[in-house]
Amino acid sequence: MVCAKSWTLKKHFEGFPKQSDFELKEVELPPLKDGEVLLEAVFLSIDPYMRPYSAKVMKEGDVMIGEQVAKVVESKNPTYPVGAFVLCRSGWTTHSISTGKGLSLMFPNWPEKLSRSLALGPIGMPGLTAYFGLSEICRPKPGETVLVNAAAGAVGSIVGQIAKIKGCKVVGTAGSDEKVEFLKQLGFDEVFNYKTVKSLEEALKKASPTGYDCYFDNVGGEFSSVALEQMNTFGRIALCGAISLYNDKVPQTGPYIHKTMIFKELCMEGFLVTRWKNRNDEGLKALLKWVEEGKLKCYEHITEGFENMPKAFMGMLKGENVGKAIIKV
C-alpha cells in the first residue's frame, strides 16, 4: 500500500492565499489495475496561473492543480515502464495512479547534464509560453525594443533571453535589486527595480527613449497602463499574465485604454500556451537547443520538501522567486 500525500484547497482563496486555505491530506492508494501506473513526484511546479485557475476549475477539497515530473514506480502499462520519467498533471501530490491519459514520457534523449526539473520551466510550459507568446504575438523584428515585466520570473526570464537571441533591445523590470542583478547577468540591455524608481513612467522612458515596439506583459494593472502610453505606433502587446490582479478582493480599476489603442494602432492579445499545443515539439526542440548552446540560461528557485509547497506558492505570488519556482520532494 502506498500512501499519497496531497495538498488540497480547503477554502477558496479570498485575496492573498493563506496557509490555512490549504490542507494536507493522506490517502492510501489502491492496487494498480491493468493499464495503470503508479507515479512518484520528483519535482513539482509552482506557477502563477494556479491562483486564478483555483477559482475557475477547482472546488473546495480538491487537490491543488499543477504539473510535476514523476517517476514510474510500479507499472501495469508497457508504455510507461518502471523507472521512466513522465510529465503529468496530477496536482500537488506525492503519489498518483494514472491510466496513461494526459501522461507524457519525457524526452527519451533528455540530456544527462540537465536537471529534469527544467521540463517544468525553461524546457516546459513556461518556456513554451515565452517562446510562442513572444514569437507569435509580439512578433519582434531585429532592432526593435521589447519590454518584459516580472522579468526575473519563470516566463519573463526566458522571454528576455529569446528576444536577445532574435536581435532585439530588451528592457526588463523586476521587483528587487537582486533580480535586477540577475537580469543584467542574463544579458538584458536595460533593467530596473520598478518598486524603487521614483516614477515608472520616467524609468521606462529613460530605459528606451524611443519607446517600445513589443510588450510582453506578465503583470497587468497599473504597470500596464503606464507602459501602454510608451508603446510605438503598431506596437504589439502579449498579455500572458496579470499577477498584480490575481489577488484582488475588489477588482482594481484604471484609465480606459481605448484612445491610446486607437491612435497608436496597438494590438493587444491575451493568450494561453495551450493554443500552440500541436507545435509543442517545435518549441521544446528550439528551447533545448538554445539551452545546450548556452544561449538560454536557466535559473530555478528550488524549495525542498513537499510540505513547503503552500509556502513556496505564496512566496512566488509575492515575487520571492528568481527564475522558475520548483518543489523538490
Place this chain on the structure above:
Amino acid sequence: MVCAKSWTLKKHFEGFPKQSDFELKEVELPPLKDGEVLLEAVFLSIDPYMRPYSAKVMKEGDVMIGEQVAKVVESKNPTYPVGAFVLCRSGWTTHSISTGKGLSLMFPNWPEKLSRSLALGPIGMPGLTAYFGLSEICRPKPGETVLVNAAAGAVGSIVGQIAKIKGCKVVGTAGSDEKVEFLKQLGFDEVFNYKTVKSLEEALKKASPTGYDCYFDNVGGEFSSVALEQMNTFGRIALCGAISLYNDKVPQTGPYIHKTMIFKELCMEGFLVTRWKNRNDEGLKALLKWVEEGKLKCYEHITEGFENMPKAFMGMLKGENVGKAIIKV
C-alpha cells in the same frame, strides 16, 4: 476676389465642445497662381475623430480639420478642370485654393443617381473604416455573431450591413428608439437602445445568449467593459472609436481587462483607416458595388447651411445623427 468663410477653433475644447469654442472667419482669397485651383465646398463631413484630433493636430485659430466634396470653380491646373468634383481636406471652409496636393478627383464614373455626399460616408472614409476594420481586424466568419455599437452612426451602420453580407448574426446598439427602428430596417438581427435597457449586461446576453465572436467598438469606456465579458474565446475586438471618452475633462476609469483578455484569449486592436490607404480602391469598389446592388443602404443626416456646422458637430457628438452627418452648403 472670392471670400472664403471658415470655422476656426477659437479655443481648445475643454470637455464637451461649446459654440463659443468656434469662430467664423472670412478671408479674401488671392488670385490663382499657375498649378492652382479654386475649390468651392458642396458637402462637408462631420466626423467623431475631429474631436480628439483637434487637440492633437490643431492650435487655436486654425481652421477646423475635415474633408469635403468640392467643385472646381476656377483652374490653372489641367488635372482639375473647372466643373470637376474633388475630395479634399480643406477643413471647415467654403472656398479654398489647392495646388492639387492631397486632392483627389471623384470617381469619374460616379453614378448619376447617387449623391456625391456619399463619398464622405458609405463610399468614403467611414465606409472604408467599416470595410477594412471589420474584414481585417474582426475577421468574421459566416455564422459568427458580431456586436457593433453606435450602430446607427456613419461607420456602425455600414459595419452591421457588411457583417450581414458576410453571413453573420449582427447585434447593434444605439442610443434612441428612432435609431433602433432604423437598424431594424437595415436588417440587423438584434437591436436595442442601450440607454433605456435596465442592464446592458442582460440586454447583451439576451441579444446573443451564445456570446460574441467579433466586436466592432465605436464607443469605448464602460460599454466596452461590459461587452468584453461576453466575448467568446478567441474573440476579435476592433477598436475604431471611443466617442464615450472624447469629451472627458478627467479621464474615466474602469476595471482592468487583462484577466478576461488572457483567459478568453481575446485579441483587441486599435486602428486608423489610413493604414489601408493603398487598398482604398479595392474598398471603394466593393462598397459602391454593394450600394448599387441594394445590399448596402446609405443614410445621411444632412444639415443645410455652412453656418450650422458647429451645431451639427455638437449634435453628432451627442448622437443626434442617424447615418452619416453631412453639411450641405
